[in-house]
Amino acid sequence: MxxxxxxxxxxxxxxxxxxxxxxxxxxxxxxxxxxxxxxxxxxxxxxxxxxxxxxxxxxxxxxxxxxxxxxxxxxxxxxxxxxxxxxxxxxxxxxxxxxxxxxxxxxxxxxxxxxxxxxxxxxxxxxxxxxxxxxxxxxxxxxxxxxxxxxxxxxxxxxxxxxxxxxxxxxxxxxxxxxxxxxxxxxxxxxxxxxxxxxxxxLPDADETATAAYLARRVEETRAHPVELLPYDVPPGSGDGRIEVCRLTFDEERTTRLRHSARQAGVSVHALICAVLLITARRRLAGDEPRTLGCLSPVDLRSRLSPPLSAAVMVPAVTTHRQAVEVGGQADPVALARTVHARLSDFVAGDGPHHEMRITPEIPRNPALQLATVIATNMGVVAGPRLPDGLQATDVRLAPAREQYFPQAGRSPVMACVVSFEGRLAIEFPYFTACFSPSFVGALRDEVQDGLAAFADAAEPAAAPAS
Incomplete structure (x- = not known):
């Protein structure tokens, strides 16, 4: 069958x-x-x-x-x-x-x-x-x-x-x-x-002319604003690589503080994470002048389908939003987060997610449609498994892995998989050791952690709501 x-x-x-x-x-x-x-x-x-x-x-x-x-x-x-x-x-x-x-x-x-x-x-x-x-x-x-x-x-x-x-x-x-x-x-x-x-x-019915116009606009945007990728720090031909994951975690209190700080700034936690990721990536590029970086955010489509899908349905019900932003060596993370937040919000509020899903067959012919400096997935706050008495879940992790990496390309995006199980933020940084070294990804993780911690620790303890 x-x-x-x-x-x-x-x-x-x-x-x-x-x-x-x-x-x-x-x-x-x-x-x-x-x-x-x-x-x-x-x-x-x-x-x-x-x-x-x-x-x-x-x-x-x-x-x-x-x-x-x-x-x-x-x-x-x-x-x-x-x-x-x-x-x-x-x-x-x-x-x-x-x-x-x-x-x-x-x-x-x-x-x-x-x-x-x-x-x-x-x-x-x-x-x-x-x-x-x-x-x-x-x-x-x-x-x-x-x-x-x-x-x-x-x-x-x-x-x-x-x-x-x-x-x-x-x-x-x-x-x-x-x-x-x-x-x-x-x-x-x-x-x-x-x-x-x-x-x-x-997907809802669509005007083919509108979809074609959307595709043409997206292709033109990628040509007009090509984004930079991070160079690999591992020399080519250094041997077989393996998949490893570097991890960042916050406890429930610090996660709550981070959410409170994001609300005070008028942005989502996702936009704040993206901004810190972009600024951290920018520090790995030479010079101090603004550089064009790309941010790719997967967007859940389940509530936007007819009929809506529950999370129990086993299909890939996700599309993406890609934006190119100018990031200087001294970029303000809050201002950058507001830019990311506004663009992503406009995309989600309109017909962009449906159009983006419809042009998916064009991605193999136009890979720049999804090319970005940082890829930040975000599952939001989710519940962990419910277990019987006598059995305790001490940790839950979600990370993507794939079988094809290309060290010969010399550069690629960096990925951050964001999920908050039971209200505790975790960011997984998967990488291939023939492309990026553990020290490179570890240092990147540490900078992202410091950047997010600065926002979390700036929140007043009394102002942080209960999770």
Whole structure:
């Protein structure tokens, strides 16, 4: 059975990028119950048990055989080694688009659960919701509740789910070996739980002329204002690299203070983070004069689709906003944050997000449409998993990883993945060691931390509201 990928989803096929979400745990974990919970979630979300296959001029998702579907893997090891190993273990080409691993310390009281999902079928919001759904089902199993995870499954409702396969799966489309599918494909398609509807099909109707004009304007903007990237500090040919992540964290009190300072300045926390990132990046370029830098902000589309999608729906429902700004060596972070905030707010308030999604197929031909000096994702404030008594989540992390890096390019954007689990800010800086060195990214992280801490610590303690 096939489900054709839409243009937005197809963009991720070549990137080989994935969301890597980890939950550090203290206490006893019933590996059998966790395995059953993961199996139940993969049954509820067909995309998790698929592979990507060619489909005409594009690609499609193809359900895996029962023996091939992903299962929970368990092993013994340390949290640090487990995180590094999973970051650097790709989802296999032609294999499952999801992986779940539980790594336990030898004494059995410390664990790390790592969930990896291909970005072709997920975004940050749905990967977080998926992780929480797994633990909801686990909690129901170990506490003996009937119908574990029913609430999470029911929350999908009709928001973007189809009870039938796409036309390609019902019409005898060739499978990976080129043979026609069996005549019972249509019956199987009807019985299969609903595929998530591609985001491209949920966009409102648009005037093709307006979309073409939007594309022309965007292309002209990128030509008129080319942005600078950060040069790699690792010499070419220095050997094989690996994915590492440098991390910045604030406790709940300092996070609350930062939000208060942002409100006082009339900007969002996201805009403030972007401004500090841009100024920190500017310090890595020569001279003191203004330089044109780019800031790319992913924008969640779920509330802007028809019907709106809940975070439980497993699709990449995100577009981007790119802006070019002039940043001098002595730039004022508040003024820069106000510029970033105003431009992003205008974009979100208008029809820009829908237009940006529609021109996605043009990105491979015009990569400058998404070229930026800094990329700042932001999931906002989200809840962590709800666990049974006797088991505690000591940390939750979300970081992107991909399989293709290009040291030979000599320069690239830097990425910051921002998420506040349970009201505590964390910024993950993923990088490839054949491009940027740990000392380079560590120094960048420290400067960003100092810049944000200056705003957080300027807030009066009494003025900071409760989280």
């Amino acid at each position: 096939l489900r054709a990928l839409c243009p937005v989803e197809t963009l991720y096929v070549g990137q080989r990028s994935r969301a890597v979400l980890s939950t550090a745990l203290r206490g006893r974990v019933d590996a059998g119950a966790l395995s059953a919970a993961f199996d139940a979630v993969t049954r509820a979300h067909p995309s998790l048990r698929t592979r990507i296959v060619p489909d005409g001029d594009g690609f499609a998702l193809r359900l895996l055989d029962e023996a091939e579907r992903p299962r929970l893997a368990t092993r013994t090891g340390t949290e640090e080694d487990a995180w590094a190993t999973e970051l650097n273990t790709p989802l296999p080409v032609g294999g499952p688009l999801s992986r779940a691993v539980l790594v336990s310390a030898p004494e059995g009281e410390e664990h790390l659960f790592v969930l990896s999902v291909d970005h072709t079928i997920t975004d940050g919001h749905s990967s977080i919701a998926l992780n929480n759904e797994i633990w909801d089902r686990y909690r129901a199993l170990v506490e003996g509740e009937a119908g574990p995870g029913a609430g999470a499954a029911d929350a999908r409702g009709d928001s973007g789910y189809s009870r039938h396969a796409t036309a390609s799966s019902a019409s005898g489309a060739p499978d990976a070996s080129g043979a026609l599918k069996a005549s019972g494909a249509l019956e199987a398609a009807v019985e299969e739980p609903g595929w998530p509807v591609p985001v491209s099909r949920l």
